[in-house]
Amino acid sequence: MSSYARERAHERINALARHGLDLVTFWQEASEIITPVIPHFGGACWYTLDPASLLITSHYNELMPELPPEWLALEYYEDDVNKLADVARSPRGASTLHEVTGGDPSSSPRWQANMELGGDQELIAGLRTLSGDIWGGLGLYREPGSPLFGAEEIEFIRGAAPTLGEGARRALLFGEASDPEGPEAPGLLILSSDWELETATPGVERWISDLPDGDWDTGRLPSAVLSVAGQALRSAESPGAPGEVAVARVLSSSGMWVVLHGATLVSAGVRRVAVIVEPAHPARIAPLLMAAYGLTEREQDVTRLVLQGESTTSIAQRLVISAHTVQQHLKSIFEKTGVRSRRDLVGTIFFSHYEPRVRDNEARAVAAKPLRGKPLSG
Template identity: 35%
Template sequence: MSPASTRAELLRLVHRGLDVPAYARAVGELLGRLVPCEGTCLQTMDPATLLPTGEYVENGLPAAEILRLIEIELREPDVNKWAALRNAGTAAAGLGEATRGDLDRSLRQRDVRGPGGFADELRVVLATGTGTWGGLTLFREAGRRHFTPEEVAGVASLAGLIADGLRRAALLSGAAAPDDPGVLPPDDSGALVHPPDDSGVLVLAPDDSVALCDRAAGHWLDQLGTGDRAGARLPLVIATVARQARALATARRPASPPARDTALPSARDTRLPSGAAALPPARARVQTPSGWLLVRGSLLGDGPDAPVAVTLEAARAPELAPLIAAAYGLTERERRVTELVARGHPTSRIAATLHLSAYTVQDHLKSIFDKTGTSSRGDLVARLYFDHYAMRLR
């Protein structure tokens, strides 16, 4: 299958309106015909923090091993880390090429992937002009040849299109809310579920066991679920935020002498920064069946045995607006116009605030309406702040 025919199929796939699990499976199958591989893993990420919020694995590693990969990603030096690839503007990269054929120069290969029976990997950064929405990894089992530069380049040429499809699947599908504003969608038994308190708290021990959990947090855990991840005890976003809270605490403490550096000098590498400020905060936004959720973590004390408090609360407009505006591909100026429209400002006031002519504001509005599939200001506000905030006011 050629990259051109793969691109044509991807274009059709992007506009099918699939949810993320179905989209991840379809993309994996499609790329498998272009670049043979034995497994795939698509991770969704919060574009603001790059923290993983969900994973969709086909013939890959079990949940415990994936959590170890995330720990390496957040806290330890390695080759071809997601943040390093994103910062370098690299759409795709093979581990074999980055390590010059010596895969064991990668910590995640030595600790996790090699013992799991895998060899080379091809990482694809799923980024658009509006942010990084996820990462896709293609695996080859031990004994198979490494990904060639031509294969890496072929997949890299499709990365933007795959990312656009993920952006649409993650944010633009399934936005409809229940008709009754006082309830959430029915549960498996068909009973209507009344919304819990907006905010909940749970406390995690170092082994990810739940030490404390209030009623609202329990509801959010049920909403998130663990999917079909073998051996998973927590939703991925919860485990990731907890690990990021620990990584931030580690960054604040004096660093211990570095271990032997096995990565090549030329390999793309992201090292633990000297200060916590260099790391993204322990927070992520994720979609649930009843609306968008903001997850935040903080370490309760010091040392490796300190528990982590995780707060879960329905995302408010300030947290949601940038994410949803990015989902529709609005430019920075279009986002500002949309924000002022949402505040009820007329065209003349928007023009004065942004130092534009009224005609230019109208042009921006036309573009915004086209991108969001709306036809009026009221329709626009409903689409951005109501349809995507399915947790209704009581």
């Protein structure tokens, strides 16, 4: 594959991320672009991750509607290499199973499971946006006897990863706003480049009227909405980039903190901007942990970092506490969650709250419904 072809593929992915597609369509069209550049076996495996915990919230592979339970058990309970969250949070953000095993993956339970499905090689990449948040991952596979994934192919995916992550983030936001789930579901506004309101989802008027200087009845949009829309449009002035999602946090008239997300949409040369309004939550995992296990605020912080794969030393540095204090918090967390180790903690939280969402999203994909990016609370 020539360097021109790879550059052209990057341009097409950049354009794709600006179209405001639903997540499944975005993955499907991204797969069509990537496949000629990086030939692979069995279809691309796409994942969304909860940025707060780096646990999987959805999986999509057009040739595999359901992720095998054994794969999830290996991912969260087995001591192995090339795991999705580990690769995603690594500085490089991409690796192959052959690389991390020195060319001999035969002792890896992950490789053994892949071989049962016909895949010898595995390339994993994290989808980290330019802002640093990890919103997804990608797995590509090759049959025995195929050429190894090369340096140029890995670099291609690394270069595309921020845009793919941005596209996934937008698709999740649009999906949650267009198909509300619960009373505090986000609201969605679509504005023209002339700042005229084109469309809005049902119920968005309550968000607009509650923002300072907003009046839905008279058609006056809050200055915060116009500001975040302007930021989004300015960030996408370059024709070759999708632009970043602009974010603003605003105190509403009723005293609730609200978050606004602005993202440009480009279709048939027409540029618009989507503004999504939702209540400001702490990291999504936090209220879930508090309700399910009664963890204190500091215990929630420690748990979130354990889920992300941080070491005791790293947790201590991040939270500005001693390693001994981290261990004391872990002891309390283990008692409250009924586990005996970090690995058990990760597995318990995933299979209790995230695996049900993965299965729900698989059903949603089949039914052509928007996928969700947060764990289930029940």
